[in-house]
Amino acid sequence: MKRSTGKDPGPPDSGEVQSRYYPRRDFLRLAGGCTAQLTLAGAFAGGTARPLFAHRPGVKIVQEVPWGRLEEVGPGIWALVSTPLQDRATLCNGGIVQGRTGVVMVEAFGTPEGAAWMARQARALTGRWPDQVVLTHYHGDHSAGLPGLAGPEMEAPVIRATAATRALTRNTALGREDEALLNALERVAHLPSGEVTSVDLGDREVRLVPREGHTASDLTVEIPDPSVVFCGDLVWNRFFPNFVDTIPTLLTPAVRALRRQRPTVYVPGHGPVADSADLDLLVELLDRVEAHARRAHREGTEASEAAETLVLPSALEDWYRFSPQYPERALAAWLRELSAT
Numbered sequence: 337m338k339r340s341t342g343k344d345p346g347p348p349d350s351g352e353v354q355s356r357y358y359p360r361r362d363f364l365r366l367a368g369g370c371t372a373q374l375t376l377a378g379a380f381a382g383g384t385a386r387p388l389f390a391h392r393p394g395v396k397i398v399q400e401v402p403w404g405r406l407e408e409v410g411p412g413i414w415a416l417v418s419t420p421l422q423d424r425a426t427l428c429n430g431g432i433v434q435g436r437t438g439v440v441m442v443e444a445f446g447t448p449e450g451a452a453w454m455a456r457q458a459r460a461l462t463g464r465w466p467d468q469v470v471l472t473h474y475h476g477d478h479s480a481g482l483p484g485l486a487g488p489e490m491e492a493p494v495i496r497a498t499a500a501t502r503a504l505t506r507n508t509a510l511g512r513e514d515e516a517l518l519n520a521l522e523r524v525a526h527l528p529s530g531e532v533t534s535v536d537l538g539d540r541e542v543r544l545v546p547r548e549g550h551t552a553s554d555l556t557v558e559i560p561d562p563s564v565v566f567c568g569d570l571v572w573n574r575f576f577p578n579f580v581d582t583i584p585t586l587l588t589p590a591v592r593a594l595r596r597q598r599p600t601v602y603v604p605g606h607g608p609v610a611d612s613a614d615l616d617l618l619v620e621l622l623d624r625v626e627a628h629a630r631r632a633h634r635e636g637t638e639a640s641e642a643a644e645t646l647v648l649p650s651a652l653e654d655w656y657r658f659s660p661q662y663p664e665r666a667l668a669a670w671l672r673e674l675s676a677t
């Protein structure tokens with residue numbers, strides 16, 4: 337069995353990863369709108385989004401590669417911040433949680449090589465392969481790497497996902513005729529729907545909490561002590577969230593429910609690691625969009641027109657917009673829901 341080290345070169349650069357696994361068109365479909373625009377922004381705008389990924393001062397970085405960096409966010413807890421500007425092995429953020437009796441990996445990432453790379457980081461940091469991999473939702477940038485978590489190199493982990501996440505990932509796999517992903521989905525151990533699952537890692541509890549908002553089937557991975565929340569795509573930090581699948585009336589309450597009253601590390605689905613102030617900014621953004629959408633609904637204004645008059649406070653002005661359409665997409669999602677009720 338190959339022993340990896342902190343210097344593991346991991347997958348080749350993402351251009352190679354991408355062309356080997358997904359032609360560009362497939363890749364964009366796969367990313368499900370989560371990060372496709374982000375990677376394009378990096379590729380075509382010369383990496384102008386790079387400063388948005390800046391880490392907090394004093395943070396301990398244990399590994400840095402072209403597609404992301406691993407930060408220690410607590411004893412035995414690491415967050416991967418993906419920086420998919422030109423290299424797209426992992427695409428989304430995720431993490432590793434170590435306990436005395438097991439290791440949990442959060443997310444399966446956007447490519448099999450990205451997932452395998454992350455599993456090797458877990459082994460290098462903790463001395464063991466992850467025994468469990470948790471999917472926060474079905475979007476391809478979080479789930480398509482599942483086939484990379486098997487094979488002669490590593491012991492295959494149990495995959496934990498909600499039944500809805502498995503079903504939706506299966507639809508994607510069927511659509512793409514992706515046999516490897518279909519096979520990997522056979523290893524999913526369903527989480528009971530609507531219930532918090534407690535994972536006992538010996539000296540540490542990890543709570544898997546079903547939620548809704550970014551999609552119909554979100555899951556957060558929560559650690560009481562130290563206080564760390566892996567938020568999946570319910571939280572985007574310094575990036576205007578993508579409402580492609582969003583249920584707006586559920587998203588804001590779900591984000592509010594994540595907010596703890598004690599200092600907490602929030603690992604977003606995309607963007608740098610967040611603190612409580614960052615989370616509050618996201619809530620403010622969501623509230624502003626909602627208020628604007630409700631006004632537009634009352635006045636019978638179309639989303640495209642309303643988007644032109646959406647004004648955000650200065651603290652949110654530099655949040656990156658993958659495209660000028662993102663605010664319009666958010667308002668359109670709101671107007672759809674408001675018109676239906």
Ligand SMILES: [Zn+2]
Pocket residue numbers: 370371428475477478569605606
């Ligand atoms: Zn995502």
